[in-house]
Amino acid sequence: MQIPTDAVLLRIFLGESDRWEHTPLYEAIVLKARELHLAGATVLRGPMGFGKASRLHTAKILRLSMDLPLVIEIVDSEEKINSFLPELEKMLGGGLVTLEKVKVLHYRSGDAEK
Numbered sequence: 001m002q003i004p005t006d007a008v009l010l011r012i013f014l015g016e017s018d019r020w021e022h023t024p025l026y027e028a029i030v031l032k033a034r035e036l037h038l039a040g041a042t043v044l045r046g047p048m049g050f051g052k053a054s055r056l057h058t059a060k061i062l063r064l065s066m067d068l069p070l071v072i073e074i075v076d077s078e079e080k081i082n083s084f085l086p087e088l089e090k091m092l093g094g095g096l097v098t099l100e101k102v103k104v105l106h107y108r109s110g111d112a113e114k
Contacts, residue, residue, distance in 0.1 A: 002107070003039050003075065003076055003077060003104045003107045004077050004104070005103060005104050006078075006101065006103065006104075007075050007076060007077055007078070007101075007102050007103075007104045008075070008076065008077070008078045008081045008099055008100070008101060008102065009073060009074070009075050009099070009100050009101075009102045010072075010073070010074040010075075010076075010081050010084070010085075010088075010097070010098075010099055011071060011072070011073050011097070011098045011099075011100075012029060012071065012072040012073075012074075012088070012092075012095060012096075012097050013051070013069065013070070013071055013095050013096040013097075013098075014026065014069075014070055014072070014092070014094070014095035014096075015051075015067040015068070015069060015070065015094075015095075016045070016067050016068045016069070016070055017067040018093065018094070018095070020091045025091060025092075026043050026070050026072055028091055029041070029072055029088065029091060030043060030072065032084075032087055032088075032091070033074055033084060036080075036083070036084055036087065037080075038074055038076045038080055038081075038084060039074075039075060039076045039080075039107065040074070040075070041072055041073070041074045042072070042073050042074075043070055043071070043072050044070065044071045044072075044073065045068055045069075045070055046068060046069035046070065046071065047068070048069070049068075049069030051069075051094075051095075051096070052094070052096075075102060075104065078101075081099065
């Protein structure tokens with residue numbers, strides 16, 4: 001699979017406790033992206049954050065949160081990302097979704113050819 005040099009980064013901000021059909025939302029999004037053959041997806045877990053409601057979510061021991069912030073990043077062609085957005089819209093209840101144009105410098109397997 002190849003990604004064009006001029007690509008798009010889809011970033012999805014949500015909470016760890018968000019669900020889609022009894023499955024963690026982040027997991028459902030990554031599996032849907034894989035099913036639709038997007039180039040890849042990464043889930044990043046944040047130790048602290050807040051969103052639209054300004055409620056603080058933190059991993060500090062005294063204020064242990066079960067709803068830490070997550071960010072899912074997906075990079076692919078603009079066409080493939082745009083075709084994924086309607087599927088994503090069905091799953092999202094809340095959160096923030098951003099798109100930005102990116103330059104892909106390197107995309108290949110880490111497996112050394114023998």
